[in-house]
Amino acid sequence: MYDFTPFIESITSYLNENLSPFWAGLISMVLLGVGILLFYAVLGLYLVYAERKICARMQNRMGPNRVGPGGIFQTIADLIKLLLKELIYIRNADSLLFNIAPFIVIVASIMAIGAIPFAKGLQAVDLNIGVLYILAISSMGVIGILIAGWASNSKYSVIGAMRSGAQVISYELSVGLALLGIITFAGSMQFSEIIASQEDGWWIFKGHIPAMIAFVIFLIAGTAETNRGPFDLAEAESELTAGFHTEYSGIKFAFFFLAEYMNMFIIAAVATTLWLGGWLPFHLFRWGAFNTVMDFIPPVFWFFGKAAFVIYLMMWFKWTFPRLRIDQLLALEWKYLLPINLMNLILIAFLTLMKWHF
Amino acid sequence: MEATLLDFDLRDKEEYIINMGPQHPSTHGVLRFEVCLQGEQIKYLRPHCGYIHRGIEKMSEALTYPQLIHLTDRMDYLSAHINNEAVALCVENAMGVEVSDRVKYIRTILAELSRIASHQLWWCAFGMDLGALTTFFYGLRDREHILDIFEETTGSRLTQSFITPGGLMADVHPNFQKRIKEFITYFRKKLPEYDQLLTGNIIFRERTHGIGVMSKEVAIDYGVTGPSGRGSGFTCDIRKIAPYSAYPFVKFNEITLSEGDTYSRYVVRIKEMWESLNILEQLVDNIPQGPTMLELKAVKAPKGEYYQRVETARGELGVYIVSDGGPSPARIHYRTPNFSNLFVINKLAKGHKIADLVAISGSLDLVIPDIDR
Numbered sequence: 001m002y003d004f005t006p007f008i009e010s011i012t013s014y015l016n017e018n019l020s021p022f023w024a025g026l027i028s029m030v031l032l033g034v035g036i037l038l039f040y041a042v043l044g045l046y047l048v049y050a051e052r053k054i055c056a057r058m059q060n061r062m063g064p065n066r067v068g069p070g071g072i073f074q075t076i077a078d079l080i081k082l083l084l085k086e087l088i089y090i091r092n093a094d095s096l097l098f099n100i101a102p103f104i105v106i107v108a109s110i111m112a113i114g115a116i117p118f119a120k121g122l123q124a125v126d127l128n129i130g131v132l133y134i135l136a137i138s139s140m141g142v143i144g145i146l147i148a149g150w151a152s153n154s155k156y157s158v159i160g161a162m163r164s165g166a167q168v169i170s171y172e173l174s175v176g177l178a179l180l181g182i183i184t185f186a187g188s189m190q191f192s193e194i195i196a197s198q199e200d201g202w203w204i205f206k207g208h209i210p211a212m213i214a215f216v217i218f219l220i221a222g223t224a225e226t227n228r229g230p231f232d233l234a235e236a237e238s239e240l241t242a243g244f245h246t247e248y249s250g251i252k253f254a255f256f257f258l259a260e261y262m263n264m265f266i267i268a269a270v271a272t273t274l275w276l277g278g279w280l281p282f283h284l285f286r287w288g289a290f291n292t293v294m295d296f297i298p299p300v301f302w303f304f305g306k307a308a309f310v311i312y313l314m315m316w317f318k319w320t321f322p323r324l325r326i327d328q329l330l331a332l333e334w335k336y337l338l339p340i341n342l343m344n345l346i347l348i349a350f351l352t353l354m355k356w357h358f
Numbered sequence: 359m360e361a362t363l364l365d366f367d368l369r370d371k372e373e374y375i376i377n378m379g380p381q382h383p384s385t386h387g388v389l390r391f392e393v394c395l396q397g398e399q400i401k402y403l404r405p406h407c408g409y410i411h412r413g414i415e416k417m418s419e420a421l422t423y424p425q426l427i428h429l430t431d432r433m434d435y436l437s438a439h440i441n442n443e444a445v446a447l448c449v450e451n452a453m454g455v456e457v458s459d460r461v462k463y464i465r466t467i468l469a470e471l472s473r474i475a476s477h478q479l480w481w482c483a484f485g486m487d488l489g490a491l492t493t494f495f496y497g498l499r500d501r502e503h504i505l506d507i508f509e510e511t512t513g514s515r516l517t518q519s520f521i522t523p524g525g526l527m528a529d530v531h532p533n534f535q536k537r538i539k540e541f542i543t544y545f546r547k548k549l550p551e552y553d554q555l556l557t558g559n560i561i562f563r564e565r566t567h568g569i570g571v572m573s574k575e576v577a578i579d580y581g582v583t584g585p586s587g588r589g590s591g592f593t594c595d596i597r598k599i600a601p602y603s604a605y606p607f608v609k610f611n612e613i614t615l616s617e618g619d620t621y622s623r624y625v626v627r628i629k630e631m632w633e634s635l636n637i638l639e640q641l642v643d644n645i646p647q648g649p650t651m652l653e654l655k656a657v658k659a660p661k662g663e664y665y666q667r668v669e670t671a672r673g674e675l676g677v678y679i680v681s682d683g684g685p686s687p688a689r690i691h692y693r694t695p696n697f698s699n700l701f702v703i704n705k706l707a708k709g710h711k712i713a714d715l716v717a718i719s720g721s722l723d724l725v726i727p728d729i730d731r
Contacts, residue, residue, distance in 0.1 A: 055492075059495035059496075155376045238489060238716050319492050321490060321561050322559060324564070326713065
């Protein structure tokens with residue numbers, strides 16, 4: 001009912017009819033790029049706003065409530081302030097690496113947005129290895145963090161960057177293995193096909209307990225990969241003041257900040273697509289009328305609703321848990337999550353082979 | 359012999375020195391730790407204090423006894439009432455006068471209220487040191503009630519200067535007893551929330567169990583008193599050893615634990631809040647009638663040396679006055695609890711990670727102006 005494919009195709013054919021193939025391709029790429037960038041900026045700002053409101057609720061506070069109704073323009077005002085702030089250049093710092101690091105971090109997360117399916121047809125590229133692509137691109141961000149820590153010429157930054165390196169490289173395994181479980185179930189790495197395989201039920205329900213275990217592990221490891229929540233050792237403001245971005249100011253700091261929130265959204269979006277049926281509506285078995293009503297809600301709302309739920313979970317445990325220590329963090333990954341994950345994957349493979357999933 | 363900083367060859371590239379503070383989120387003020395690290399492991403640690411030294415002891419020599427009360431607020435600002443009480447008791451002992459029972463009761467109630475308020479703020483800050491930011495707002499929410507009681511009676515929220523040699527600055531507000539009773543019922547309901555939010559958390563337990571173990575011998579050697587010492591099994595509660603004010607009239611337990619790690623120091627403070635509520639409950643209904651101020655011609659200590667110790671929220675506070683018979687002391691010295699509690703930190707943190715240093719210094723509950731004076 002809410003298929004975006006004809007709409008997108010009409011734009012493409014209009015461009016192709018009126019322009020040479022080169023210009024048509026270029027203009028469609030520019031349109032896509034501008035769209036993604038706009039989406040990125042707006043969503044990033046509102047995720048910051050959401051976090052501030054949610055954590056305020058948990059802490060008996062009001063949160064931002066002065067700029068605009070309910071403070072909805074607060075983060076925009078903050079962004080303008082950050083844009084106007086002075087960029088501090090550090091003596092004896094490696095200026096090339098120092099300047100390039102925030103861009104690596106933010107470009108990595110912008111590129112990952114391109115492969116996420118928001119609704120049927122509303123996806124920049126439907127790669128046949130979409131899951132692998134997101135995994136690869138989003139782990140590029142850690143290079144930026146390592147460079148930022150190293151180039152700052154500050155001991156706190158180096159400690160933060162090294163922690164972040166150890167953490168992201170370890171938790172990459174768990175993220176990958178958890179995703180592999182659903183790829184085994186769905187038999188594809190393409191997002192559109194994974195969603196199509198959930199027409200009759202989401203994988204978190206169809207995949208029995210192994211899928212749920214994989215979901216929980218993905219949430220934990222995904223949070224660790226975005227350097228958030230109880231795993232924010234790279235920043236750890238009570239230990240390292242601000243970790244790898246101690247020395248950054250102005251818009252460069254804002255890039256790190258925005259990238260952190262968008263990485264959280266990417267993790268939530270991948271969890272939504274693989275486990276919670278992506279943009280598919282919620283259906284109950286044999287509840288015809290209920291299912292019809294659910295179908296009327298546009299898929300974009302379904303997608304963002306589910307992603308918001310996952311994001312809320314991540315914010316919830318960020319604001320209630322203390323921070324782990326670096327050795328405990330690595331022990332959690334290598335001693336607990338990884339073995340459980342491997343066993344789980346074998347179980348999933350067995351279930352898929354015997355066709356015991358619904 | 360202990361290794362000093364000079365023993366480490368810093369040309370060895372594996373080790374490096376990092377300065378935590380004087381402006382650092384987790385030193386709770388202007389304290390500087392000079393930390394020698396190997397990776398994240400602490401090889402050696404040296405606290406540097408003196409960034410907020412104001413010369414309170416020297417300044418006091420030029421002030422009369424009722425005047426120098428106001429400076430004691432600025433030492434351990436979280437137990438201002440107890441600091442005032444220490445000087446007041448010392449001067450009263452020197453003059454050989456005794457205040458009325460009403461004054462004693464009110465002093466003890468104020469002291470226990472500030473003990474609870476201080477432990478609440480410690481709980482906030484300790485949670486925040488470990489990365490649990492929500493604790494800060496829970497603790498401050500409840501502390502607000504105590505500060506309101508203080509404000510109503512003393513006119514001030516933090517540096518009250520209410521207890522003075524010879525009695526109290528004024529009588530208590532008519533609402534005093536009612537509001538304390540309200541607070542006791544309120545806080546009895548809210549205190550279990552503290553356990554739910556932090557104490558039972560698996561990450562919190564992992565972060566604090568077995569970290570920074572201080573044996574009873576070390577606690578005695580370094581003179582670590584207060585909840586930090588009692589967490590190691592050192593029975594050092596002045597309220598029990600040398601009862602003063604209204605403490606002889608109340609029944610309460612001295613909380614001691616034997617483990618001596620960060621977690622036991624945490625538990626001692628949580629239990630002390632319960633114990634303080636019990637003390638308050640016993641006192642609040644029984645405040646006798648009487649004058650709130652002795653009629654003294656002049657507050658002058660006779661020639662001689664006097665010492666008085668009290669139990670603040672952080673440990674033993676001693677006041678040592680040398681008097682030449684004049685209206686102000688010839689020399690006054692404070693034995694502050696935080697000064698002794700701070701310097702054990704090298705012993706506790708050595709060999710642990712830098713994240714543990716934050717937990718350990720948080721569990722010692724340091725107030726920096728009290729160290730420097």
